Amino acid sequence: MVYSRVVTPPLRIGPIEISPPIVLAPMSGVTNRTLRALYKPFGFGLTVTEFVSSNALQYGGKRTMEMIDQHGVEKPVSTQLWGNDPQIMATAANLVRECGADIVDINFGCPAPKVTKTEGGSACLRDVDRCEAIMKAVVDAVDCPVTMKMRLGWTEADLVFVEVAKRAQAVGVQALTLHARTAKQFYKGSADWSKIAELKRAVDIPVIGNGDLADPYDAMQRMRESGVDGVMLGRATLGNPWLVSRLRALMADEEPAPVPGAPERLRFAVHHYLTMVEEWGEPRAVPQMRKHLGYYLKGFAGASALRERLMRTETAAETLAILKQTIAQLEAREPELAVA
Numbered sequence: 001m002v003y004s005r006v007v008t009p010p011l012r013i014g015p016i017e018i019s020p021p022i023v024l025a026p027m028s029g030v031t032n033r034t035l036r037a038l039y040k041p042f043g044f045g046l047t048v049t050e051f052v053s054s055n056a057l058q059y060g061g062k063r064t065m066e067m068i069d070q071h072g073v074e075k076p077v078s079t080q081l082w083g084n085d086p087q088i089m090a091t092a093a094n095l096v097r098e099c100g101a102d103i104v105d106i107n108f109g110c111p112a113p114k115v116t117k118t119e120g121g122s123a124c125l126r127d128v129d130r131c132e133a134i135m136k137a138v139v140d141a142v143d144c145p146v147t148m149k150m151r152l153g154w155t156e157a158d159l160v161f162v163e164v165a166k167r168a169q170a171v172g173v174q175a176l177t178l179h180a181r182t183a184k185q186f187y188k189g190s191a192d193w194s195k196i197a198e199l200k201r202a203v204d205i206p207v208i209g210n211g212d213l214a215d216p217y218d219a220m221q222r223m224r225e226s227g228v229d230g231v232m233l234g235r236a237t238l239g240n241p242w243l244v245s246r247l248r249a250l251m252a253d254e255e256p257a258p259v260p261g262a263p264e265r266l267r268f269a270v271h272h273y274l275t276m277v278e279e280w281g282e283p284r285a286v287p288q289m290r291k292h293l294g295y296y297l298k299g300f301a302g303a304s305a306l307r308e309r310l311m312r313t314e315t316a317a318e319t320l321a322i323l324k325q326t327i328a329q330l331e332a333r334e335p336e337l338a339v340a
């Protein structure tokens with residue numbers, strides 16, 4: 001089946017052109033500056049920070065300020081905020097703009113109890129008037145585009161996404177991302193792309209579709225069928241940024257390069273590891289990189305013993321020695337680790 005005979009146009013958010021129209025999903029604990037800088041060249045047109053608490057920003061703690069510092073990160077960049085107080089959100093939006101954000105994104109999607117118990121994230125969707133007040137306050141506060149990311153609603157019985165989207169458009173929000181699950185679903189079931197198509201038909205501002213995109217051909221097809229202006233990819237890119245370069249090729253009407261084999265993936269994992277150690281220091285990098293190594297090993301036949309060894313290492317030198325030995329074995333075509 002031929003999926004693309006035309007080059008996919010860029011996504012436009014206000015004056016900002018996002019090309020290709022592929023967005024790296026904000027992922028708390030994952031999409032720090034280092035990961036975004038390493039993954040962007042694979043073909044993301046836009047990257048988004050982890051969500052940042054607008055309340056925490058009032059106190060300016062070191063860790064919070066690190067999350068919003070966008071200086072030196074390849075543009076355009078978006079900073080995502082969560083909170084439930086319009087004024088605090090507006091003040092936070094001003095601050096993140098000063099710290100280099102080209103776009104301010106509002107989170108109405110997070111289903112985590114630690115966020116929803118304070119009426120933030122997806123819990124905002126239980127009160128559409130509050131959603132509107134937050135969006136208006138943020139739009140009025142900053143001189144850059146404001147976007148919003150949401151779920152379908154709190155439960156299946158309250159699918160407020162079209163109502164919230166219309167209010168977003170009315171107050172001047174310039175693009176919307178829909179992760180097509182309800183908050184109560186967390187990550188269960190599958191994202192309902194028919195709802196993303198419904199949203200696209202309901203508003204004039206750009207819509208970015210999100211949820212379960214794990215294959216470049218499937219992403220192209222869903223983009224076509226739903227009519228969205230862009231796609232956002234999250235979990236499936238972790239340890240596999242080549243998904244994005246392959247999708248970028250399809251969007252440019254080119255043949256995607258083959259999926260890289262195990263040695264190339266592990267060489268990139270080593271590069272990721274070394275960059276993390278350099279930028280964050282070994283005590284912070286080592287525990288953070290454990291989960292990433294797990295991602296890079298996903299889909300490798302026979303990787304579970306290797307994964308277990310890597311989860312137990314305490315130093316960068318120990319971890320890198322195991323990785324380098326594995327790469328050498330793979331390159332010598334030793335059979336322990338073949339790509340599944």
Ligand SMILES: Cc1cc2nc3c(=O)[nH]c(=O)nc-3n(C[C@H](O)[C@H](O)[C@H](O)COP(=O)(O)O)c2cc1C
Nearest residue numbers: 025026027028050051149179211212213233234235
């Ligand atoms: C570890 C993790 C952290 C996440 N953190 C955020 C976040 O900070 N802000 C947000 O809007 N969504 C967050 N999400 C949701 C993703 O942005 C995305 O909507 C979701 O994973 C569905 O897309 P996917 O199927 O491509 O992963 C997170 C998801 C994961 C797996």
